[in-house]
Amino acid sequence: MSADTTATGLQCRQLVKSYSGVTVLKSVDFDVPAASVVGLIGENGAGKSTLSSLITGVNRPDSGSMTLDGQPYAPGSPSDALDAGVVLIHQEIRLLPGLTVAENIFLGQLPTRAGRLDRARMNAEARELLESLGVDLDPRRKVQGLSMAKQQEIEIAKALSKKPRYVIFDEPSASLGEAETAQVLERIRALRERGTGVVYISHRLDEVLEVSDEIVCLRDGSRVAAWQAGEVRREALVNAMVGREFTYEHVAPSPSRDDVVLEVRGLGRTGVFADIDLTVAAGEVLGIAGLVGAGRTEVVRAIAGADRADAGEVLVEGRRLKGNGPAEAIAHGVVMVPEDRKGQGLHLDRSSAENLALPWEKRLARHGVITRRRLRHLSMQQRERLDIRGDMSKPVRSLSGGNQQKVLIGKWLLKDPKVLIIDEPTRGVDVGAKMAIYEVIRSLAEQGMAVIVVSSELEEVLGLAHRVMVMAGGRQQGVLTREEATPERVIELAVPAGQAGSR
């Protein structure tokens, strides 16, 4: 495992990857020398995960090439990558809670003797591995009940049991506190000592600065900057992550603040988010910005009744919601377009017309009966209103992503709501439909609806919102007016700055 002459590193040349017509990685060069740590930074959707998925064989590049220690490298699957000595450590922990620590570490490569599991050897090897990582853990105990931090260490031990030459850490610290994070960084340094090449992906820029030999920044699928460690400051990283021309148009000026439609006081959900206070006036668009995992979606789900809140209250036009689920929120005029269109928004196998009518069938029925003619009439209205292109009587699945999203939005506009929450309004949608959806959101606000837009695309939030609430770590970090909300300011609040932001 020591660095030798053949270990010339992992080299990626002009990698291109697109998903359903959208190019998410545009001819990216990326090098990981042996025995070094490369930090990889960028906003949500900048292409970091796509790049790591190409390197680890989860996806194949559309074009471009990779070499590994001088040999051509084109993994067709994660196990190909593993055989070549490249391993990914996931952000999420994927251990089997019912198995022991040692079993989890060696899953898929359990040592056997005479056809039976060699438990003694497995436990001894696991103990050795854990000790080499400085982890104090009995390999014979079950994973169930261990802290996230300990589980993360097991994930690392599992990855290292395969003796990789290159390791990619995808936000390993996302769920860890500081002490645990410091330990992870210690492991990374230890790996480097042993000649392993490490890619460290994180939103926590201080950590990246601390551990990396080199830092690469992606933006909109392109490599925009790279620095040697020690010669760059945090501000430069932030600017590189954001630094793009913002092309959004100005929206209508803020409405009068006297008729508040939605008021949220001290809303919290144990272990997820806490102390959320916000108001949205009629005609106002409130943006919620933050990194993935900041708690944005969880907050709006609680407002819309999809999840139960443990603390605080939600008032619509002064009336308090009891927290009895989506039906109650809908009855009070609070509707939510969820981020997961397929899993939470639409029945893909049912027709657009049926999807549109689903929440409202009781109100739409005449003499207790819904007829096909009634459905057709309604769907034609929404089709015209939102410019949906496609056959409304065919399964939603047959429409393009943009038109599916319009059906989903139309579903929630059918009985004009008072508060419209849109989580990721343009995910998986092409540019044309994107503009159309922005136009819809603006005109709804102009008509007096209170709108909340949650988005990982900063440009989208800043372009649509009158005010922007920034979240990090389940807390609101501040509410910025349109004038205050520069990209730099929002990122500053959204990226936990070491001790200051993470607690």
Next chain:
Amino acid sequence: MSAIESQESPGMSAPTEQARTGSATPGGDGDDRRSAGGVLATAFRAIPGPLLGLVAVMVVLSFMSPYFLTQQNLTNILSQNSDIGIMAVGAALVILIGGIDLSVGSTLALSLMTSAWLYREHSVPFAWALVAALVVGLLVGLVNGVLSTYGKIQPFVATLATMSAAAGLALYITNGNPITGFPDWYLAITSNDFLGLPIQAWIMIAVFVVAAFWLNFRPSGRALYAVGGNAEVARLSGLNVTRMKIGVYMIAGALAAVAGMIVGSRLDSAQPTAGTADLLNVIAVVVIGGASLSGGSGSMLNTFIGLLIIGVLNNGMSLLNVSPNLQPVVIGAAIIVAVLTDRGARARISQH
């Protein structure tokens, strides 16, 4: 019932496709919808697959047995299967919402024994005894529903448990002995005709029609497709998924009780083991009717056709003196053919 027919979903045109490729239309015509063959194929596509299967089985049997295509025999098929058909409506609803109910047969036995016992041993007026049977069915359904929603027990396991418990209780009531001797008007359900059909057949048809209307035109019935298709989408759309699921299990229990009334009337006797052998037939009817056990698909028309397929196959085999031991083998084969052709059609449709 044309509205019911058009409700249905992708899977139904399996044999249609085969009919098209096997027909005299020149090869390659299938893609051109404007040609005569294409129009014919499109028209065929609208016919549910199970119906074509039924027609095929009937044509074959009518050649093989002179007794098959007589009015008396066809009427018999309807009335002999009316109890299975009524239970199949409940089972189709449960399967539609992505559940399964293994307890229907035992519920039939328990509710039947309860009403007979109340009537014979406690002199409860028979009409009230029948109401009690319905209540028993509703209660078993309530337990099934609560266990599988609030209790978070998989429906298969929850209804397996109630199946066992209900079957045991049915035996316990009379220590395993049958009860006989019912009022004449009760026996008339299975012995008298109305407009040429036995009353039991009318009851079954009424149950099918009401269920079909509910599923197609009433908001609460239509919502079952949403619950079965994706319960989370349904919940976020403001539907009370838990309450709907419990309600459907209760309907299934009540229909099992109704089926029990028919069985008791037919035999003029309440047998504690009645209905327990019906479970597999009931589920087979729903599956042959094209419903998917993963929920979200199925219709009453197709379930009815599934019932007729099973009924006709069993009847035809009896007429042809096929050994009773071989008959379940043929039913098994029918299930496999139905599911395979259905899946083939789904795959082809998603390619288009």
